[in-house]
Structure formats: structure tokens, C-alpha cells
Amino acid sequence: MAGGTTTRIDTVTNAERGQSNTPKFSLQLGVFAADFASGTDQMEAVQRLRAMRFRAHAASGDLDRFDALSEHLMITVPPDRAAIGVARLRILTTPEDILSCYSGQFYDLAELARSGRRLVEVGRICIDENHAQDVDVARVLLASLARITSDYSADMLIGCASFPGAEPARHRNALNYLFDRHPGPANVKPGRRAGLNHVLTDGDHTPQATDLREVPALLRLYLGLGGWVSDHAICDHDLDTVHVFTAVEVASIPRARMRALKALARDDVR
Template structure:
């Protein structure tokens, strides 16, 4: 992928080990409270997208990509460690997993970084003919209490179609689909949701019916996916406009 630039920001694919180490260091700040780099074996089979300030060269955001030829390969994904994705093994188009998305905590232009990230992702999707984008969207911490409205909204409006719905695999989960029928406060629900998850939902995305309690990364996460054909045309035009 050629670099994608917008304003002061540029997104590019890693050029080698030094870029991967920089990505892992930023992820360590975001996911491990700066106690060390965040790294795993999945890094070795992914491409890493770096989002940098063009004026300073400072890394301000990143994510990793894993391209799958179809759902037959879904077991190779990071998400498959936590979710039973056997239903998606029947998916017959190319898929791409977007993982470990994070933004440096000390930068102000989060919306611009997220927009450029999705623009870069759109270029990958178009070039590879991808039919589905998926990943894990993380809520900070493992206490469900601050996110009750968010989970209620996901339960009521954004559950995966039954034909693709992930099943429970992880030992610790929060089954929000089984909770009471309380009506969520929409403002509180959206405010508490991670920006990446809000983006998925705005594109017509859907989620698993439970959240995984990830003590290692101190997060609650839901499996999240969007079928490219479901993205509203106006939204798709805006994403493609980012990359020119």
C-alpha cells in the first residue's frame, strides 16, 4: 500500500523490524500502562500500519492487518483465540482482521487519526476485494458497570446476524444479551463506547452477543465486524475521499 496522507498525518505500512518495534512500544503504552512493549506471535504474520505526524515523524497511532482468503482461515485470526468463530468458516469472500488499533494518549487529534486509519483500511479492502472487516473492540478495564448502557444498546440494536454470530469460547465473559430489558440511555451508551466500535456501528457493523473479560490487557472486548456491502454508500464515498 502506498502511504496515505491527510493534513499533518500520514499512514504507511511498516518497512521492517524497527517499525514493528515502534508499534509494539506504542501499544505497550496504550494496552499495558507503559510496563513494556505489547507483542505476540500474531505480529509475525500481520502487516502493521503506522500513523505519524508528518512534521515531526512521531508515531501517533497504529493497527495491524491480517488478510484471510476466506472464512476457511478464520481460525488463524487473533479473535479466534477468544471467540468460537466456526459460523464464519462458511464465509466465502476475502476477509481482513483489524487488530490492536490504538492512538497515543497524549495527542489531541483523535478524530483525524481514526479517519485516516479507516481511509488506509479502505484502500486495503479495495485492493484485496475484501468482503468483511472484523476485529475486537475494547472497552478499558474489566468492570462492566460503567458500560451497562453501551452493552444494552449493542444488545438491542447491533447483534450479529444469527448465521455469523460468534459463540462463547473464552473462560470469562459477560453475556450482555441475557441481561434485563432496561432501555439504554443513548447519550451515555455512545459516550462510553470506544471510538473504533462507534465507527464500525456507523458503517452498519455488528457485534457478538457477549463481551470477553481480558485480564491480560485489562479490557472488555466484543467481536465486531462489518460486511463491506452493508456500508452506506455515502459513508463509503467519504472513506474513499480520504485516500483520494
């Protein structure tokens, strides 16, 4: 960096995470490989990409308290060890896990915690700018999520799907579309947590099919899998985003799509 400054990337090792007994995961599709990061070098690669995409190369990286509780998916093009895509995943098996997860900071997940579902929380998804438009990287990510969901017998994928820019007015049409066309079921959808800046539906705009174009690609992908969203969004000024709670129930994924994902996930090298 300019001026001879050294950028420091904080890392979390497997030992610190206490997850040495976690089942191994490895998948290869074409030139791409996906694995759970392990060891300091791989966690540094994960943090380097996250710092670049979420924090504009911030010297402190992008670590938070949830990293130590999570697995970190890393997509590479061997033999190059640089991460071109990453995602953070946490298996939530108890009501306490669900209530205290990353998404639980922003959304009241009490009904979901009482549902008895086994969840995989997915977050911090980012792709290197040189591969951002590469559909094959998205295929690797989806295949990986399909395998991990199957390996952990998960009922649902959850997370916070983000719009860039913590300015709700910029995302007005897309948010109205989501709240109108893809609301979550009443028995498990999140409630509103006190003290947060909630973004609600705007009755002055009638949602149109064209509004879907303004929804981020990753969230459109989740909707295509049968996903649903909360009835409100949250402004996250820390990451400069507006996000909605998003869930994909495994049982609701169209059968043909699930068969295709499982076929991709089986094409792996262990």
C-alpha cells in the same frame, strides 16, 4: 527511566513475518502519512506506542504470536518518524485463517469461516495521547482502512472492540444497548467459546438511546458504518478490557460514507 533501567522493545521484521511480497501501501492526508511498518526501526516505533498505550510502558512491549502474521499500519507526521497512531491488520482468506485468528481465541467463528467471506482483521488500534482528540488522525485511519479493504477485495472488517476496564458492571448499559440494537446476523454471528467469562445481556435494564454515549468512540464509528456486534462480550484481564466481537460488512457501509472514504483514500502520495 528512573534508576537507569533500559526499556527493551521486541520487534518483528518483515523477513521474520514472511510478508516481503505484500503489496505496498502509502497514503498521505494533510500533514499525516500512513504506511505499513517495515524494518526494525519502524517496528520499534509501533511497539513503543503499543507498549505505552496497552501495557503502561511494559519492558516486554506488546508483542504476541499474531504480530508475525500481520501487517502494521503506522501513522506519522513526517519528517518525525515517531508513530502517533498504529493498527494491526491481518488478511484472512481461508477458513483456517479465520478460525485461528486473534478474535477466534475469544469467539467461535465457525459460521463466519464457512461463509466464504474474505476478511481483514483489525486490532491493536491506538493513538498517541497528544493526538487522541484529533479528528484528522481518525480520518487518516478510516481512509487507510478503506484503501486496504479495496486493495485486498475484502468483504468484511472484523475485530474485538474494547471497553477500558475488565469490570462488566461498569459497561452494563452500553453492552445492553449494543446487544439490543446492533446484533449480528444469525447466519454468521459468533458463538460462545467454552471456558471463557461471557458477559450477557442484563434483562433488568431497558436500553435507551442515551446509552450510546457510553460506547467507546471507535466502536461508535464502526456502528456508523453499519457495523454489528456479537451477542456477548468477553472479559480480557490481560489487557484489562471488556470487548465485543465487531464486524463491518463492506456492502453494508452507507454509499455516501463509502464515497467519502474512497475520496480520502485517493488523496495519497505513493
